[in-house]
Amino acid sequence: MAVPGNILIVDDDPGVLEALRTALSPPHQVHTARTGMEALSIVQQRVPDMVLLDYVLPDVSGLAVLHALKQAHPTLLVILMTGFGSEDVAINALRRGVRDYLKKPISLTDLRVRVEKLLEARRRSEDLSPRDQWSIDSVQTRVENGPYDASVRRAIAFIDKQLHREIRLDHVAREAGMSKFHFCRHFKDATGLTFREFLARRRIARAVELLRDQTRSVSDVYLDVGFKNLSHFSRVFLKLTGRSPSRYRLIVGDPAREDASPKSPPPPAS
Numbered sequence: 001m002a003v004p005g006n007i008l009i010v011d012d013d014p015g016v017l018e019a020l021r022t023a024l025s026p027p028h029q030v031h032t033a034r035t036g037m038e039a040l041s042i043v044q045q046r047v048p049d050m051v052l053l054d055y056v057l058p059d060v061s062g063l064a065v066l067h068a069l070k071q072a073h074p075t076l077l078v079i080l081m082t083g084f085g086s087e088d089v090a091i092n093a094l095r096r097g098v099r100d101y102l103k104k105p106i107s108l109t110d111l112r113v114r115v116e117k118l119l120e121a122r123r124r125s126e127d128l129s130p131r132d133q134w135s136i137d138s139v140q141t142r143v144e145n146g147p148y149d150a151s152v153r154r155a156i157a158f159i160d161k162q163l164h165r166e167i168r169l170d171h172v173a174r175e176a177g178m179s180k181f182h183f184c185r186h187f188k189d190a191t192g193l194t195f196r197e198f199l200a201r202r203r204i205a206r207a208v209e210l211l212r213d214q215t216r217s218v219s220d221v222y223l224d225v226g227f228k229n230l231s232h233f234s235r236v237f238l239k240l241t242g243r244s245p246s247r248y249r250l251i252v253g254d255p256a257r258e259d260a261s262p263k264s265p266p267p268p269a270s
Contacts, residue, residue: 004028005049005119010039010065011081012058016104020052023108024115036060040068047073049119052102055082055089063096070097077118081106091169094184094194101185121192151176152190155183159199163206163226169195203227204240211249218245 004027009020017032024030031048033039036057043051051069055062062080069076080093083104090101100114148156155176159167172195173183188194193201203225210221222233222245237245 005115006046007031007050007052007115008033008039008042008048009052010034010036010057010062011052011054012056013054016054016106019108020106020111023111028115034058036062036065039065043069043073043076047076049122050077050079050115052079052081052115053098055080055093063093066093066096066098077122079114079118090181091184094181094188095196097194099188101181148190151178151183152187155187156202159202163203164224165226167199167226200236201240204237207233207237207245208241208248211245214249218249221245 006029007024008031009017009024010033011017011020012034014034017034021030021032031042033042036059039051039053042048053062053065053069057065062082066078066080069078074097078098079100079102080090080098081102081104082089093101099118102111102114155172158172158175169184170180173180176183176187178186184195187198191198207221207225210216210224211218219230222230225233227233227236234244237243237248241248
């Protein structure tokens, strides 16, 4: 059964707007905008569950609208629509937070399937507490037990072997036997995370393990998990665990400190 959602479609072609509106309603409540600025005005008044966003708009670029949407609402689901077949466009959009990518002419059946899949995944995510969503342990469990196909498992194994080095997307995609674009979409569908999000969590998960060794300095650890400087490592560690590396080291060394000091709340899921 489809999960009803509030969807905004942004496209300057009235024929496309009408076709997509008809395909999605019911069960979804559908609103439309023909320019980027109109779309941003609508979202400012009421944040939808999802935005279907055209890459080319008459006033501003679709990527500029995407940037503004993600700045204001990081968890907003966005599907990019484009008549361009450039793989670079798709990869750039995925890196900027797009959850899926549709090439025109759009199959309405395919559109409905993808929209409902994303809305259902969002509903399941909302059933989890923020700590469950961001837990390093839960990511580790999903990596070990997730129903991933051989290509994703090869990619994860390659990432884990190279954590201490710079890891490039094209190298991981080649290991998985895919183009960069197809790998980005397939990996996100399989894990629920972009390649960069997943890589950050794997690096921090490894850092958590290494910090339990009291003989190792924080400086040693951040280099061993592929960060180039301590300040970046500390920011990412705090974001994903709710504690700084040094605070985590103190708690590991003396568990009583856990109850003796306030905990930083985990950040909202993105």
